[in-house]
Amino acid sequence: MWDYTDKVLELFYDPKNQGVIEETSEPGVKVATGEVGSISCGDALRLHLKVEVESDKILDARFQTFGCTSAIASSSALTEMVKGLTLDEALKVSNKDIANYLGGLPEAKMHCSVMGQEALEAAIYNYRGIPLAAHDDDDEGVLICSCFGITDTKIRRVVKENNLTTAEQVTNYVKAGGGCGSCLTKIDDIIKDVEQEVATTTKNANNGIKSAEILNSGQIATATRPLTNVQKIALIQKVLDEEVRPVLIADGGDVELYDIEGNTVKVILKGACDSCPSSTATLKIAIESRLRDRISKDIVVQAVEP
Numbered sequence: 190m191w192d193y194t195d196k197v198l199e200l201f202y203d204p205k206n207q208g209v210i211e212e213t214s215e216p217g218v219k220v221a222t223g224e225v226g227s228i229s230c231g232d233a234l235r236l237h238l239k240v241e242v243e244s245d246k247i248l249d250a251r252f253q254t255f256g257c258t259s260a261i262a263s264s265s266a267l268t269e270m271v272k273g274l275t276l277d278e279a280l281k282v283s284n285k286d287i288a289n290y291l292g293g294l295p296e297a298k299m300h301c302s303v304m305g306q307e308a309l310e311a312a313i314y315n316y317r318g319i320p321l322a323a324h325d326d327d328d329e330g331v332l333i334c335s336c337f338g339i340t341d342t343k344i345r346r347v348v349k350e351n352n353l354t355t356a357e358q359v360t361n362y363v364k365a366g367g368g369c370g371s372c373l374t375k376i377d378d379i380i381k382d383v384e385q386e387v388a389t390t391t392k393n394a395n396n397g398i399k400s401a402e403i404l405n406s407g408q409i410a411t412a413t414r415p416l417t418n419v420q421k422i423a424l425i426q427k428v429l430d431e432e433v434r435p436v437l438i439a440d441g442g443d444v445e446l447y448d449i450e451g452n453t454v455k456v457i458l459k460g461a462c463d464s465c466p467s468s469t470a471t472l473k474i475a476i477e478s479r480l481r482d483r484i485s486k487d488i489v490v491q492a493v494e495p
């Protein structure tokens with residue numbers, strides 16, 4: 190017995206928006222239809238959208254579904270979710286959104302939510318006169334599962350959007366692998382490939398964040414990616430302004446950043462620092478060691494004449 194949520198059962202026993210939207214001669218309104226699945230495969234959904242042409246808004250949505258409890262509930266949920274949205278807004282509805290609306294679906298039934306999303310896309314692309322094969326479509330990929338006609342593009346997409354990690358999950362979401370099973374190894378390879386891709390993207394994103402954090406915190410030593418020259422100059426200036434100058438100013442001196450060449454930071458000592466007999470110590474202790482500590486151990490500070 191499937192563990193369905195109350196919402197799934199509610200929409201199964203009392204589906205909202207079941208039926209057809211007939212073509213209409215109403216001015217300013219058009220009807221779009223999208224169809225996915227096939228009765229021979231077990232599930233099929235035909236989605237009808239009534240669209241206000243000028244605003245692109247979905248005025249009404251109805252469905253005809255051949256399928257199980259979750260297929261009916263998913264279709265019904267979808268029609269409730271898209272009413273009132275523009276077509277562009279509706280295109281952002283994911284199968285996850287549909288499942289969430291239902292309070293979740295058993296994993297083995299997630300393909301019902303995917304079917305809803307695909308029917309929605311099909312209807313919108315039909316309405317816009319765009320052949321499905323012309324957009325980022327599954328038909329453009331390489332056929333992976335011949336039992337269910339599923340391409341690598343579709344598998345990649347569902348793996349990414351739903352963070353899937355096993356071939357069994359892929360079968361639950363798009364049925365691929367659920368027939369003869371000869372495609373399961375290929376599905377595993379696709380999952381590994383997507384994981385690798387996601388890991389690389391995440392690493393790059395984290396490096397970007399780290400650089401920004403470094404700029405804020407004044408620490409370059411832990412950077413996993415070299416700072417740009419602009420970032421480096423900004424960071425040195427920040428450390429001087431916030432950590433070095435207040436100390437020097439309190440002693441009647443000051444320092445100004447003059448230039449940076451590689452790891453050599455040229456500064457102008459001012460006020461009491463300029464004439465101080467221990468200005469070398471000031472350079473080494475107050476400025477250089479602080480910059481080395483905060484930015485890079487290779488920094489050398491030089492005093493230049495104004």
Ligand code: FES
Nearest residue numbers: 334336368369370
């Ligand atoms: S080829 Fe995928 S299940 Fe048969």
